[in-house]
Amino acid sequence: MQDVNLKTIEQRLLWLSHWMIHNANHLRAKQDGIKIGGHQASSASMVSIMTALYFSALRPEDRVAVKPHASPVFHAMQYLMGQISREKLQAFRGFGGAQSYPSRTKDVDDVDFSTGSVGLGVAITSFASIIQDYVTSKSWGADRPLGRMVALVGDAELDEGNVYECLQEGWKNDLRNVWWVVDYNRQSLDGIVHEGLFQRIEKTFDAFGWDVVKVKYGKLQRAAFEEPGGIALRDWIDRCSNSEYAALTFMGGSVWRQQLMNDLGDQGDLTALIERRSDDELADLMENLGGNCVQTMAEVFDAIDHDRPVCFLAYTIKGWGTPIAGHKDNHGGLMTTAQMDTWQDHMGVEKGEEWDPFATVPDPQALRRYLDDVPFFAQGRRRYQDATLPVPALAAPQDREISTQMAFGKILDGLAKAQTALSDRIVTTSPDVTGTTSLGPWVNRRKLFGRNPRPDVFKSHKIPSTAKWEFSPDGQHIELGIAEMNLCLLLAAGGLSTSLFGRRLIPIGTVYDPFVSRALDALNYACYQDARFMLVGTPSGVTLAPEGGAHQSIGTPLVGMSQPGLTAFEPAFADELAIIMEWAFGYLQADDGGSVYLRLSTNPLEQIGPRGGDSFAADVIEGGYWLREPGPNCDVVIAYQGVVAPEAIAAAGMIGNGRRDIGVLAVTSADRLHAGWSAAQKSRAGGRHMAPSQIERLLGNLPGHCSILTVIDGHPATLSWLGGVGGHRVMPCGVEEFGQTGTIGDLYHQFGLDAHAIAARVATLTPGRNLCT
Known part of the structure; x- marks a missing residue:
């Protein structure tokens, strides 16, 4: 039945x-x-x-x-x-x-x-x-x-x-x-x-x-093979080319008959086998391949017992x-x-x-009645839920000088030490760059995942090593080979764990930022189905100077801005990163949340000092804040995102004597700023009142004649849209060509990202007047 x-x-x-x-x-x-x-x-x-x-x-x-x-x-x-x-x-x-x-x-x-x-x-x-x-x-x-x-x-x-x-x-x-x-x-x-x-x-x-x-072979074909002459028919099917089989299928039963007789001639039993069938019956037989036979497929599936x-x-x-x-x-x-x-x-x-x-x-x-008893549909919709994990407060490292990549590793190490529900549900992964993206301390504490335990051979032989590569079912890191597509597909699967398996995971994947582009198809695929994960691109930009152009990312900030379902941040300082990560762990779990992309750097920066309070944290999350608030007569604002913060700050100091009202805008997320601005405009266009967005509040008091010079270790289009917010002139600085090997100073000078170059660009805003000291 x-x-x-x-x-x-x-x-x-x-x-x-x-x-x-x-x-x-x-x-x-x-x-x-x-x-x-x-x-x-x-x-x-x-x-x-x-x-x-x-x-x-x-x-x-x-x-x-x-x-x-x-x-x-x-x-x-x-x-x-x-x-x-x-x-x-x-x-x-x-x-x-x-x-x-x-x-x-x-x-x-x-x-x-x-x-x-x-x-x-x-x-x-x-x-x-x-x-x-x-x-x-x-x-x-x-x-x-x-x-x-x-x-x-x-x-x-x-x-x-x-x-x-x-x-x-x-x-x-x-x-x-x-x-x-x-x-x-x-x-x-x-x-x-x-x-x-x-x-x-x-x-x-x-x-x-x-x-x-x-x-x-389908059920009809297998039965025919048991008839006298059936083996010869099977041999002909096996010899027939793909193109020929497709063409004969399209032409139908009478052509099947003619072709078989032409190829095989009068073979007694085989001829009788063919002649016993009408044209329609012969066509049904020849087109009864295994995948088009529902009984055969059901039997084949049922036979798998492993x-x-x-x-x-x-x-x-x-x-x-x-x-x-x-x-x-x-x-x-x-x-x-x-x-x-x-x-x-x-x-x-x-x-x-x-x-x-x-x-x-x-x-x-x-x-x-039969459909009501089909096992697959018996439970109805199979989308599961799981409790939201409380997010503990994350403390920023207190180093006087530290890179955002190193700060990321230390923050994760702090989570690894803590026995919290959140830290137990974090699963990290990386395509063979675990150590060089600062995941090492986390892995040393939380181990690598393997269904079957495998000891660290170096540890067994008492050979000193900074990496403890011990595999265990309890491990919380899945190591991948060098394939960034696999990274984003694993993040996608981990990010769907709540819905698929009813258990929430917090997947974190690290990758060299230049190679985010290798994974774009899989990244887009992951976001399209609302998988939730944190992608950490590090190190990034021409700041990775000695590695040369192949390892220096340029367009990834624009990827972060343009990818639906992915919120991108590029903090400069450790305290910003701690705030962003704490927020992100909640955002990954929110009904209206999404995934998060962090673009980090290996360049250690001198930290600004203790900054705190709800207002500062809110500004960091919204995408930007005034590091140096402009005065009432400001005619120049330097807006930066990420690791070029010291150059922007130094340039502001150089021109400070000539322009004391100069502002320095710290952008932690061009993505968040642009999204907020765009949403506000759409709301107003629809006739709804909308409070000013974060970037509108930040730039709202700037005089109309003020110019904005933007700086980023990445494509300048990331920030050049800022001029459209209030109609201010923009001078974008960034990277538009492949770099070369060298020092950071070499490449910053080449692309006009060093403090002197930034100050010189500002000087051109007032013809005939040198604002540099």
Whole structure:
């Protein structure tokens, strides 16, 4: 009876997913002539796999990353289960409708992982499994059931390099409880996948300790192979090229018959096998590949009785079951209205019943009873919560001279010493730069995570070392190889731990700031699904002078400003950093919060001295404060962000005799200042009263003739917008070219960031008058 129900569900999902797309492109009113799309063929090739997976194999603790182009099947499935409205489906790919690709934050469906940037939804399942192991290894998470992390993968997604970086990292971390189901339809956007790809896939996965399960033949084909002549038919299928198989599928049963007879000739038993079937029956047989046979897929999934990672290589027909099956242009192709009318008759759906979830079902009540008992959906929506962790007060290091990177390490070390709920839930990670980003003291106290304990061999041999690399299930640091994409995918998985596993984590990842750009796709992906984490980019800028241009970041402040879901700070002093980190630990947990990016430096600065009070802390968090408040006749303000603070302060001192009312604006977050200013403007434009934003308050009393000189060890566009707040002239100073090796002084002089250069720029504001002393 299960086979019958699964087949019924499969056909319902096939119809609903395709009708949803057809409605969006051909029936719904359009405001423009742009194709809406929806990937009918890519949905069709996945429908049997998803039916078997969701309605037979999965349990509530399992999590799935759905192939982006199979989103219509996912939405149709939710609709069949009563978890999404018809209106959402009717608005598919429209404003407020079901999303083009599954989205945790934009869809009302119970989406486990957002997908859309191909390859990333595949890889995050491996990191989610590592995070699941991390959570369940702790006393506060040991009661959680272990689920399988499943990725539904388009075969073309395996071209993405991050997939293979992920495989290596999984091997290092004893990966388990991961299934990747490859929709091996052998067609991509531009054509047919290369012959023999599956052989390379098998070898690759085998090398990293995965089981590979090849699902090539469906139930009809396996039965035919048992008939006289069946072995010869199987051998012909195995020899047939991807392109030929796709073309024959598109042309249909009579062409299948002709091709088989031409290739094989009269072979008695095989000829009889073919002749016993009508054209339609022969087409059904030849297109009954394993991935398009719901019974076969259910049996294959059910046969897995271990927790080793598994790659299912499921052979499918792209566009299976539809008039566009097999055509090489069908990736973005759509059935025409005429094709849909014919197909509707074939599917047995009456006019007016297109949206009926149970149309064509002989016994709707029996199917509803079956659906009510499907284990995966039994618990309803699977989004968990966890208590908010209290944030202790963080004390800034009291060193007279210290860098923000070193201060970060000391603040974390203080948390490591403390026995608090927050410190116990922090998990740190880094792509092979743990020691050089100041995570060493934290790791020495809190150990590295490993499911199986491993001692520090150097310690065992009593060899002195500053690093204590001891692995333990209790450890709170996950060490990664040099792959920044993996870093942000692990942060994404850790940042979703509350929702996925019901246990809150505070993930902190460190990376050399220049290499934040390597991880931008994964960083954007993490933020898109509202994962919560702290990303620390350090060291940064041309301040990393001896390392040369390849290690000197320029555009990362703009990344921090432009990335939705990520709030960026670049403090200059340790007390600012302590305030920001304390705030950030609460912000990561807030319903209306997000993730945080800290851009730090290795350049030690002389600290200003004790500063405190709620007002100072609030200004630091809002994004800026007056380090030197301007007087009533101010005609020059020097605004700086980050490590160039001493140069800005010194320059102000140089020109102070000529301009005693000069102001020095300390910007701790251009991102926060700009966001507040933008929000205030939008509110007023909408007719709502809005108090001045932080930057409007700071600049509100400046005379109109005042000029603002901005300074940052990064791209000058980060601060050059300040002139738009009050209409003041801006002279931006920063870095717009790759640097070279040298001293900090060399590079600051080259880019006009030293105090004398800043003062000289100020002098040009008043022609004929030298303000430098």
